[in-house]
Amino acid sequence: MTIDVATLVPIERMREHLRLESDDASQDGTILLYAKAALGYCLWYCDEPRWLTAGDVPDQVESAMLLVLTDFFEHRSSQSEIQLYKNPMAEALLFSCRNWSGTVPAEVE
Template identity: 45%
Template sequence: MQATDLFSLELMREHIRMDEGQVSDLLLKAYADAALAHCFKVCDEPAWEDADDVPAPVKAAMLLILGDLNENREAASAQQVVVNPMAQNMLLMCRNWYGGKLPEVAQP
């Protein structure tokens, strides 16, 4: 799954408040895919096979992380880059704490 399966490039640009000429589609997609990969790694939920399976908090967290990646794209920064607490909280709400696919439970 790619970030553009969840959101259009236009919506992502609106979120980071940049017009089409200010950031290329390629760069925006790279940041968005990295943000989505981070969300999936934290949540560890193999049951999400298409965009409709991804919960709203994870989608919102992806946008927040996208904004952070765009804002802090330089390797060196005058500000200390920290974890976005709202994004982290939303991801932990949706985390599969079991660590994989849930086992089948036999019905009596």
């Protein structure tokens, strides 16, 4: 992945989204690990080869990445007492950004 997740969303914003203390860096390694996985999922879903830097990524994808990060972070145990499903809001945000043709436009090549 060429897009740095911490450039797309600063770690302070991730902590705020996860409702953690803004100055508590003790879980930053775990947060960044799950954030990379969340961004990877979002980029895979959208399949848009024109996004090469954090500035190329639409706000909807950034928001969806935060929602998926929250799911990964809060449900990181392999066991759960509740049935977990896909995050419909994250997929709704990503849906409008998806490259449906699966091809690279001529101007990018």
